[in-house]
Amino acid sequence: MPYRPKVPCKQPGCAALVEPGKQYCEKHLPLHPEVTRSAGKRGYGSRWQRESKQFLQAHPLCAECMKQDRYTKATVVDHIIPHRGDPRLFWDRSNWQSLCKPCHDKKTLTEDINPVYRY
Template identity: 25%
Template structure:
């Protein structure tokens, strides 16, 4: 039996055999779709990855060392300790009374702002993807972290509840 899939055209539920992506009724979109996939593949080739790694991710020696820290056994052990300690639940959602499963371990005070706390278990918490986006936005405005920003002369906030309130304030004000 041949492999099949649904037609990619919106609201069309016709089944087509692979490698086709569109049914006979919408077959004129096939060439355009394949061309767009090819354009995307070309833009995400080795050169794109190389540019991202050398210009964005490893833009300075500090950023390179920070990225390399996440590839060490020490980080793997710390991450596992925190995941088990917090039962794979987002600490920032828990402050708001929600239970959200998560697997990302985040520094409460970012490494860029406080490099000495990068291996401190008390500075680590589990965070879900949604909270991580909001927290990153808040960190960039409060601490001045991120590419193109300048570090701010502010005090470190180590309390998850305070960070959750502040990052949700930024979320509601800016979005």
């Protein structure tokens, strides 16, 4: 039975090949702790689930859509300034905003493209 071919490392400019299902080569894996650490270990545990649910109940509409006079139900609590592992910034409610999934994905893709984490 044939094997699946190796795929390129997702680190920009890296030509190393990795096994299918992996994203980064051994050299670049330490730069992306979100790949190896669970969401709970990154701070998104039961407390975050509880707090974000309360925040969404208090702020039910997407902040980005409202700027464009659209009213869309928010489903994600986003950190306005990415916390990058800083617990003070992570739990600062003034740094939170409610977003719909498409707006959150767009913001994450454009603003958080090259993260640097401090755990």
